[in-house]
Amino acid sequence: MNEEFRIISFDPLTADDALWEKYFDQTEAYYRESNPGEPMLPRAKKKEHSLAAAANPYGKTYDFLVLGPDGRAAASAYILAEKPKSPTYEQNKHIGNLHGLSVLPACRRRGLGTALLRHVLREMALKEPQFTELMVPSAMESGHRFLAKLGAALALEHGENRLYLKDADWAMIERWDAEGVRRNPGTAVLSVSEIPEADIRDYAQAFTETINQQPLGALNMRMEITPEQIRYGEAKCREQGLLETTVYTREADGRISGLTGTVYMPDLPHVVRQLLTGVRKEYRSRGLGKLLKARMLLHIRREYPGVKFVATGNADSNAPMMAINNALGFKKHRPVLLYTLKITPELLK
Numbered sequence: 001m002n003e004e005f006r007i008i009s010f011d012p013l014t015a016d017d018a019l020w021e022k023y024f025d026q027t028e029a030y031y032r033e034s035n036p037g038e039p040m041l042p043r044a045k046k047k048e049h050s051l052a053a054a055a056n057p058y059g060k061t062y063d064f065l066v067l068g069p070d071g072r073a074a075a076s077a078y079i080l081a082e083k084p085k086s087p088t089y090e091q092n093k094h095i096g097n098l099h100g101l102s103v104l105p106a107c108r109r110r111g112l113g114t115a116l117l118r119h120v121l122r123e124m125a126l127k128e129p130q131f132t133e134l135m136v137p138s139a140m141e142s143g144h145r146f147l148a149k150l151g152a153a154l155a156l157e158h159g160e161n162r163l164y165l166k167d168a169d170w171a172m173i174e175r176w177d178a179e180g181v182r183r184n185p186g187t188a189v190l191s192v193s194e195i196p197e198a199d200i201r202d203y204a205q206a207f208t209e210t211i212n213q214q215p216l217g218a219l220n221m222r223m224e225i226t227p228e229q230i231r232y233g234e235a236k237c238r239e240q241g242l243l244e245t246t247v248y249t250r251e252a253d254g255r256i257s258g259l260t261g262t263v264y265m266p267d268l269p270h271v272v273r274q275l276l277t278g279v280r281k282e283y284r285s286r287g288l289g290k291l292l293k294a295r296m297l298l299h300i301r302r303e304y305p306g307v308k309f310v311a312t313g314n315a316d317s318n319a320p321m322m323a324i325n326n327a328l329g330f331k332k333h334r335p336v337l338l339y340t341l342k343i344t345p346e347l348l349k
């Protein structure tokens, strides 16, 4: 890398306004390139989210910028590490999640991306010495090529799928809801913004059970959520003005059978993000998955009239979820490939 470029750590807690502007100029340029035409969060809101992430007791973010001779940020990257307080720390502590590694188009193919990655790895060897591999999502051809050159292995084909509400078959959605209720007379269907205290323990278990049943390809990781983390997430949403909705089903004996969740950001009123949808194994094939998805879509139509589409992420190999989503009219918007990169002595040089 040309010595006129300088790699620095970007710390949201101490960065001055001028550095924040450089950070936004670079990261927003990459966002516009990888998400053409998509509205972006206002800078003040993004800053608020970064500051909140810095206080997360379960995870830690390390941000980096490459400053060029003209003083602008030419590249950036950030890496997420689980903290020991995370319930999955023991299982996942060897993995660093590398996100947003990007070089401004005018500065590409000059070794900046490689130099930044090596710098990040050397820093991690000091700060997170337990890392043995990186998990890296990549949505652009240049990213796939770059990662292939470094020896990364493709672990999972993933993607963002979208349902545009103007294309939704509302008669079918209403039918799925009604049929689901009829086929499951002893099942309560609840829509909440916060999980009731009486259900939170079993809800956390149902979430953990089902999220780990989705196909993860060659990824060697485990996910888990605890009641404390659910409450932490709810408090964060309240502070940041995000609207969270959970629809879940509870059987007559009190056990949670299925769940789905969404988040709506008033600053991005065109989209609702749908998170995990899961039905416990023993309650499958009773129409609960369709019922949960349908009930949530009816909620979105009623509560958020400005929403244009619902976005959700799935592994391409997740046949049951893809079947429901395809029937609803979800379409692949953006393929995302997840790579793993083993941290070798060669990469640390």
Ligand SMILES: CC(C)(COP(=O)(O)OP(=O)(O)OC[C@H]1O[C@@H](n2cnc3c(N)ncnc32)[C@H](O)[C@@H]1OP(=O)(O)O)[C@@H](O)C(=O)NCCC(=O)NCCS
Pocket (backbone or CB within 6 Å): 100, 101, 102, 103, 104, 107, 108, 109, 110, 111, 112, 113, 114, 115, 136, 137, 138, 139, 140, 141, 142, 143, 144, 145, 146, 147, 149
């Ligand atoms: C991926 C990215 C960060 C690479 O940055 P860069 O500074 O151009 O990378 P380097 O110059 O260090 O490239 C190292 C090697 O990767 C490979 N490579 C990088 N970009 C490539 C491309 N567009 N086509 C083919 N090979 C490519 C080449 O083998 C290159 O070596 P070479 O130039 O000697 O042939 C940059 O293209 C980018 O910002 N892309 C969009 C963001 C992205 O996809 N990031 C996510 C995944 S990491």
